[in-house]
Amino acid sequence: MIIYFSGTGNSRYIANRIADNIRDELIDANDKIKRRDTRTIKVNDRLVVVTPTYAWRIPWLVRDWIRKTHFQGVRQVWFVMSCGAEIGNAAKYNRLLCEEKDFDYMGTAQIVMPENYIALFHTPETEKARQIVSDAEPVIDNVCRQIVTGHAFAAPRNNLYDRVMSGPVNRLFYPLCVKAKAFHVSDDCIGCGKCVKLCPLNNITLENGKPVWGRKCTHCMACISYCPEKAIEYGKKSSEKERYYFEKLICCYSKIEMIK
Structure with missing residues (x-):
């Protein structure tokens, strides 16, 4: 099963690509969150969570919804995060979430997509955006291959900068900026x-x-x-x-x- 949250469509596109490739069910977390629907979701062994990156982690509202929702039948969980540049040390917090939910954590993949955070940044012109998505296609294909074969994603970069951005910066981002x-x-x-x-x-x-x-x-x-x-x-x-x-x-x- 693939569950996705998306603001302006990047993660939705990635989730659709994965669902088409691995031939698995697709669920829109936007709709679940909007309706405050935390009813049990039955999953056939594997779960793929596709989200954008908000301040170097998955969005807090997605994290909180996952915490409140019971996923029946889940064993392995992969995280796929779209981002404008980088995901920092998001993998640490995804792993901790899996430990909390008693899931087998299978890693976090980063996929660079066009920037959409207009509150801080400029978005790319259309042709540039198309090129960014084109460059992301082989990365998405590789993500699909690893999920299908049951392999864990390679550990992403984890330096001091990543730890600071996903740690204290993320915690300050919501009360100060959002x-x-x-x-x-x-x-x-x-x-x-x-x-x-x-x-x-x-x-x-x-x-x-x-x-x-x-x-x-x-x-x-x-x-x-x-x-x-x-x-x-x-x-x-x-x-x-x-x-x-x-x-x-x-x-x-x-x-x-x-x-x-």
Whole structure:
């Protein structure tokens, strides 16, 4: 079974590729988390968890959902993490999560995909993004081969920088940086409600036809990236920045399921 969480489509694409390759069931963790669904999930031996990298670890909301959910029949668990550059020492925390859940930890793979964190960084232009995804394809293929053959992923880099970024920096990132109050909309907003639908924490509501953000946020960037009118901004940090979501590349990668 492959379980994935995705903000702007990178991890969803990787999960679909893995599911097609190893011919296994695919589950959308976004939907589970949004509905607060922690009911037992039956797994046939192997589990692959595909997520983006948030501050050099898997997202806290994914970690917490895994902790609360009972996975029946799981033996081996592989983690596949998409990232804009690196995953730091995320493997340590994935291993600890597996120990907590009594899973056999089979390693963590890093797959570099186009940057989407518009709150801090610029996203790549379309052609550059396509090249990044093209470069990721053989890495995804290798990940699939290792899962099919039951091999553990090779241990990723683990130096002092990685340990600091996945340790104290990650712990500070959420209380200091992950806030929703900077999100706002311009007069271009048409009140379509797409941001409300996409928010995995149900943190956005429509008031008088305009989105309003609550105090919960994971900075998945789905709301700002998928806004059809580019009406959502994150303070001044997103001004004039190109929005990125994977479906922009759909002409080259047609297997991904489009968000309606």
